[in-house]
Amino acid sequence: MTKHFSLSDTPFDTASERAKLLDDRVGGFASFEGWVRDHNDGRPVHGLRYEAYAALAEAEGERVLTEALSKFDILDARCVHRVGDLAIGELAVWVGVSAAHRDAAFAACRFVIDEVKSRVPIWKHERYADGDAGWLHPHQT
Amino acid sequence: MMALATVLYFASLRDAAGVASEPVDADGDLSGLYELLRTRHGFALPRERLRVAVDGEFARWDQPVRAGSEIAFIPPVSGG
Numbered sequence: 001m002t003k004h005f006s007l008s009d010t011p012f013d014t015a016s017e018r019a020k021l022l023d024d025r026v027g028g029f030a031s032f033e034g035w036v037r038d039h040n041d042g043r044p045v046h047g048l049r050y051e052a053y054a055a056l057a058e059a060e061g062e063r064v065l066t067e068a069l070s071k072f073d074i075l076d077a078r079c080v081h082r083v084g085d086l087a088i089g090e091l092a093v094w095v096g097v098s099a100a101h102r103d104a105a106f107a108a109c110r111f112v113i114d115e116v117k118s119r120v121p122i123w124k125h126e127r128y129a130d131g132d133a134g135w136l137h138p139h140q141t
Numbered sequence: 142m143m144a145l146a147t148v149l150y151f152a153s154l155r156d157a158a159g160v161a162s163e164p165v166d167a168d169g170d171l172s173g174l175y176e177l178l179r180t181r182h183g184f185a186l187p188r189e190r191l192r193v194a195v196d197g198e199f200a201r202w203d204q205p206v207r208a209g210s211e212i213a214f215i216p217p218v219s220g221g
Contacts, residue, residue: 034221050220053151053213055197057220081220093221113221121194121213122220123152135153136219137186 004069004077005061007052007122009084014094021076021098028102030109034093036086040136044129050083050092053121057081064115072108074099079112081122143168144208148178152216158182165206171195172202175214190217 014033021029039045061079068077077097086092095112099105127133143166150158158178167174171193178184192215193200195207199215206212 051152052220053149053194053215056194056199056213056215059197060199117218117221119218120220121151121215121218123216124219125152135156135216137153137190137217138219139190139217 003062004065005058005079007054007057007083008080011090012080014091017078017080017094018096021078021096025075025100026098027100028105029096029098030102030105031097032095032109032113033091034113036088036090036092038088040126045088046127046129047085047087048127049085049125050081051123051125052083057121060120061116064112064119067115068108068112071111073104074108077108077112079116081116083122144206146206146208146210146212149211149213151213153186154184154214154216157184167206170203170205171200171212174206174212186216191215
């Protein structure tokens with residue numbers, strides 16, 4: 001079975017991920033990239049760490065991608081999420097979706113990143129410029 | 142009946158517990174187990190904000206603690 005979701009403990013190459021989704025049927029490709037920014041909630045951030053419950057994160061991530069493939073008229077979809085220590089400016093998460101038409105590609109890409117953010121057991125630990133640090137456990141919105 | 146299980150901690154729960162996992166000898170259901178461990182370790186998060194998983198799959202809080210199982214309390218996630 002093809003794996004659609006994976007965790008990566010090292011930087012990964014988006015061009016090769018994207019190439020896996022393209023073939024002659026594809027008329028539209030949409031992607032989303034999440035990057036480590038230098039601030040959160042008005043506080044300067046120096047770096048962060050992602051921790052996952054790997055077994056469950058991979059299973060739940062795969063379910064999100066399977067749902068996207070059944071819910072939208074798309075050809076293929078993949079998502080890679082980093083774990084471990086990341087510096088400012090590093091790629092944290094990548095979603096790619098291929099489809100015959102753009103509407104389904106955009107909608108499925110949005111669905112995947114939203115569901116991954118709300119469901120997959122990955123946690124962000126931020127280190128702030130003032131020396132403080134902490135885990136983010138956001139309230140559901 | 143007491144059941145010996147393993148509990149996994151992640152993120153702020155691991156920081157509060159001071160360990161990534163520990164054996165627990167418990168009876169009753171998973172919600173009772175969380176309340177017991179919350180008192181023991183001083184977890185800030187109420188159970189209502191967590192999910193629970195058993196042996197790598199999400200589970201229900203009213204499920205009994207089974208001997209030999211691996212239980213994980215899942216704090217609100219923040220990937221992406």
